[in-house]
Amino acid sequence: MSNTELSNEETKLSHATLPRGAQWLVGIAAIALGGLALVLGVSIVGAVVIGVLAFLIGYPVWALLVENKRSATDKLVTGLVWTAFGVAVIPLIWLVYMVFARGAATINPEFLTYSMRSVTGDEQGGLYHALMGTLIVTGIAALISIPIGIMTAIYLIEYGKGNRLAKAITFLVDVMTGIPSIVAGLFAFALFTLLVGPGTRFGFGGGVALSLLMIPTVVRSTEEMLKLVPDDLREAAYALGVPKWRTITRMVLPTAIGGIVTGVVLAISRVIGETAPLLVASGFNPNMNTSAFDDSPMMTVPVFIYTQLSEATQKGVEYAWGGALVLFILVMVLNLIARIVGTIFAPKTGR
Amino acid sequence: MSIQVKDASIFYGDFKAVEDVSMSIKPKSVTAFIGPSGCGKSTFLRTLNRMHEVIPGAYVEGKIQIAGQDIYGPNVDPVAVRRKVGMVFQRPNPFPTMSIYDNVLAGNKLNSKRIKKPEADAIVEKALRGANLWNEVKDRLGKPGMGLSGGQQQRLCIARAIAVQPEVLLMDEPCSALDPISTAAIEDLIHELKSDYTIVIVTHNMQQAARVSDDTGFFNLKAAGQPGHLVEFNPTKQMFTNPDNPDTEAYISGRFG
Ligand SMILES: Nc1ncnc2c1ncn2[C@@H]1O[C@H](COP(=O)(O)OP(=O)(O)OP(=O)(O)O)[C@@H](O)[C@H]1O
Ligand SMILES: [Mg+2]
Numbered sequence: 001m002s003n004t005e006l007s008n009e010e011t012k013l014s015h016a017t018l019p020r021g022a023q024w025l026v027g028i029a030a031i032a033l034g035g036l037a038l039v040l041g042v043s044i045v046g047a048v049v050i051g052v053l054a055f056l057i058g059y060p061v062w063a064l065l066v067e068n069k070r071s072a073t074d075k076l077v078t079g080l081v082w083t084a085f086g087v088a089v090i091p092l093i094w095l096v097y098m099v100f101a102r103g104a105a106t107i108n109p110e111f112l113t114y115s116m117r118s119v120t121g122d123e124q125g126g127l128y129h130a131l132m133g134t135l136i137v138t139g140i141a142a143l144i145s146i147p148i149g150i151m152t153a154i155y156l157i158e159y160g161k162g163n164r165l166a167k168a169i170t171f172l173v174d175v176m177t178g179i180p181s182i183v184a185g186l187f188a189f190a191l192f193t194l195l196v197g198p199g200t201r202f203g204f205g206g207g208v209a210l211s212l213l214m215i216p217t218v219v220r221s222t223e224e225m226l227k228l229v230p231d232d233l234r235e236a237a238y239a240l241g242v243p244k245w246r247t248i249t250r251m252v253l254p255t256a257i258g259g260i261v262t263g264v265v266l267a268i269s270r271v272i273g274e275t276a277p278l279l280v281a282s283g284f285n286p287n288m289n290t291s292a293f294d295d296s297p298m299m300t301v302p303v304f305i306y307t308q309l310s311e312a313t314q315k316g317v318e319y320a321w322g323g324a325l326v327l328f329i330l331v332m333v334l335n336l337i338a339r340i341v342g343t344i345f346a347p348k349t350g351r
Numbered sequence: 352m353s354i355q356v357k358d359a360s361i362f363y364g365d366f367k368a369v370e371d372v373s374m375s376i377k378p379k380s381v382t383a384f385i386g387p388s389g390c391g392k393s394t395f396l397r398t399l400n401r402m403h404e405v406i407p408g409a410y411v412e413g414k415i416q417i418a419g420q421d422i423y424g425p426n427v428d429p430v431a432v433r434r435k436v437g438m439v440f441q442r443p444n445p446f447p448t449m450s451i452y453d454n455v456l457a458g459n460k461l462n463s464k465r466i467k468k469p470e471a472d473a474i475v476e477k478a479l480r481g482a483n484l485w486n487e488v489k490d491r492l493g494k495p496g497m498g499l500s501g502g503q504q505q506r507l508c509i510a511r512a513i514a515v516q517p518e519v520l521l522m523d524e525p526c527s528a529l530d531p532i533s534t535a536a537i538e539d540l541i542h543e544l545k546s547d548y549t550i551v552i553v554t555h556n557m558q559q560a561a562r563v564s565d566d567t568g569f570f571n572l573k574a575a576g577q578p579g580h581l582v583e584f585n586p587t588k589q590m591f592t593n594p595d596n597p598d599t600e601a602y603i604s605g606r607f608g
Contacts, residue, residue: 161407232444235402236508240458240515241434250461254448 018066023059030055052083096328103325106318112326116286116299122315127323129288130304133203134330136292137282137300138272140207141214146264148211149218156219157226158248177216184212185277192281196295203292206282206300210271217270221263225256258345265338269331275302301327352418352435352518352549353378354399359413360578361394361403368394370578372413374568381541381550383560383587386570387602391579392553393441395570396521399551400436401429417519437517441524443504445496445511452492454507455479458515474514482510483540502533509540513548520544522552526559538563557603561591569599 019025034051038044056079064072114126152169160166188209192200229252237247253260283297284307292298301323308319354376361369369391376382384392397403398411401422415422422432445454455475459466466474475492479485484506488499496507505525512520522541526534541550541563554560560567568584583596594600 230444232440232442233446235405235438236440236444236446236511237457237461238402238405238430239400239433239438239440240461240511241430242458242461243430246461246463250463251446251448255446 015068016066018063022062026055026059026062030058055079056083099321099324099328102318102321103323103328106322107325111319111322115288116304117288119286125319127301127304127319127326129285130299130301130323131326132288132290133206133282133285133298133300134272134302134327136290137203137206137210137278137298138268140204140292141210141271142264142268144207144211145214145218145267149215149264149267150222150260152215152219153222153226154248154253157223158244158252173216173219176212177220179212181213181274182276182280185209185280187212188277188281200295201281201283201297202295203282203289203298206278206298207292209277209281210274213274213277214267214271217267218264221267222256222260225259225263226252228259229255258342261345262338262342265334265341269334269338272330272334273302273327275306278303279306301330354519354549354551355414355416355419357414357416359395359398359411359415361391361398361411362409363394363406364408367578369570370580372581374581374584376549376551377566378549379545379547380565381545381552381563382566382568383564384551384553384568384570385555385557385560385602386579386582387572388555389579390570390572392570393523394579396523396551396553397438399519399521400438401432402438404429434515435517436519436521437512437515439505439509439512439520439522439525441527443501443508443528445499445504445507447495447497449496450493451488451496451499451507454496455510455514457511478510478514479507481513481540481544482506483536484510500533502529502536505529505533506537506540509537513544517548519549519551522550524553524555527555534559557591561587567591569594569596569602571598571602 030051033054034047037050038047042050056076059079060072060076063075110124111126112131113128114124115129116125116127117129119125152173156166156169160169188205189201191208192202192205233251233255234247237251238244242251278300282300282303284303285297285299287299289296289298305320305323305327308316308323310316354374356372356374356376359369359372360367372395384396386392394403398415399417399422403409403411411423417432417436421427446457449457449460452475453460455478456466456471459471459474476485476489479488484503487503488494488507496504499507505528509525526537529537538559541552544550552560552563564587566584567587567590569582569590570579571582572579583590583594583599585595589595590599591603594603
């Protein structure tokens with residue numbers, strides 16, 4: 001081979017390519033193969049696996065034969081990534097579908113406005129009391145956690161800057177993140193057993209338990225948002241003769257507020273579905289109870305689901321799914337709020 | 352206000368960044384600092400409005416007086432110093448949550464000073480005119496400051512700095528991110544501002560120093576890892592025609608090793 005020929009070969013920029021729509025051809029062939037397996041008596045899961053494998057192997061091999069090694073690798077990895085994505089998403093979609101399919105039938109005005117007070121047999125009951133309980137308990141948790149969490153984060157980022165106290169607090173927050181939720185419940189229960197009396201189960205106790213779980217999340221997310229505010233901006237404010245505390249309250253917090261609110265709402269939606277700590281700290285109650293400070297248990301939606309399920313009656317299971325749907329919608333609404341707030345407060349570029 | 356510096360040494364924790372600087376900056380004049388990268392120009396500039404100490408572990412030794420008062424004296428509030436000594440940074444940094452209008456008024460807004468609307472309008476217009484930006488933005492004062500071009504943002508930052516009516520204006524490479532036209536606009540502006548403010552500017556651009564400044568200070572490093580020091584401080588004319596120190600001449604003429 002002469003020198004010029006070699007360099008010609010090396011500098012060639014184009015190569016043979018698969019026909020357009022090749023992935024659809026392979027896809028159809030893979031589906032056909034899966035269908036064939038199904039007809040031959042393979043289980044449906046087996047057939048899907050066969051189909052996916054056929055695509056994952058067939059497409060890169062074809063690319064290797066026609067194109068080149070790099071393109072084959074590209075196709076293999078793309079296939080794997082999509083498969084992984086599917087594996088991750090399918091259970092999620094399935095779950096959403098199940099909750100809606102099985103819960104929707106239970107939802108009616110009575111279910112949303114009745115409590116379970118002296119409901120027996122097939123009489124209509126509802127989760128109004130549990131819904132109110134969840135809102136109250138979560139509200140208390142938020143009222144405790146948001147100020148503490150945000151102020152802790154402000155101390156850590158704006159004042160602590162790696163001193164000993166800040167390091168100790170960061171460590172404790174990390175430990176708190178890892179507390180099993182039932183331990184938080186037990187702590188709140190034990191605390192109020194000491195303070196109020198043995199066996200105290202009430203709404204405020206549940207709120208305290210949830211706040212233990214919520215504070216670390218709020219601290220962490222607020223810290224991340226404060227870190228995103230460039231030091232340039234802080235210095236710009238100082239250079240205008242603005243004291244540090246005003247810089248924080250009037251410039252840093254407003255700049256980061258979108259992210260902070262998003263983080264807080266996500267933290268709320270994280271604890272709103274907690275069951276174990278509420279089981280322990282705020283207990284069961286078939287009746288409406290809206291006073292969080294009375295020494296009487298307060299029902300919440302997750303605990304409602306749990307109780308209904310453990311009734312093991314047909315009605316109980318239906319109510320459990322209904323409760324699950326309500327909880328799900330609650331969380332979805334919170335997430336939606338988080339998104340909207342995030343975009344409303346996001347710094348505007350105006351371009 | 353004049354600035355007197357005597358034997359200032361500047362530290363980042365254990366690291367001495369600048370050593371034994373003494374100089375006297377005349378009021379209502381433009382003073383330029385030049386020198387190779389890392390010699391401590393920004394560090395020194397930031398000590399003039401006590402911005403240096405914002406960095407954890409950073410401190411200053413020596414004496415720095417503004418209008419005869421020691422700004423590092425025991426009873427001096429750094430916030431009060433910064434109200435008198437404004438600063439424009441190398442990278443434009445308008446506040447992202449604020450409109451152009453609010454950015455100019457940021458000094459008042461962040462300090463929760465209440466001012467009446469007509470008065471506020473007057474301050475904004477005066478500052479924006481002073482920063483040569485009024486004509487470009489007068490129709491969109493309510494739009495976000497971040498929506499301006501880089502050069503406009505920098506002039507917005509200058510407007511923001513002069514809106515609080517400081518006596519001294521520190522500028523750290525204010526044109527380094529700008530095109531020649533914006534640079535020329537800012538140089539013109541510096542000329543105009545000179546009648547009201549004492550201006551100290553750091554620049555890597557010799558022509559700029561020659562064009563805008565009355566006095567020039569040349570900073571240098573004795574060797575890598577050594578603290579920076581002031582080699583020469585003289586009227587700009589003399590610096591660029593007949594400097595006292597051969598190193599200055601070498602640096603200015605580009606023969607710098
Ligand atoms: N925050 C900091 N912490 C520790 N050391 C620093 C810090 N900022 C600057 N220094 C050091 O101080 C010295 C002087 O830095 P400075 O930024 O003042 O240089 P400069 O003359 O402004 O350079 P340039 O022309 O590149 O802007 C350098 O050695 C630098 O590494
Ligand atoms: Mg610098």
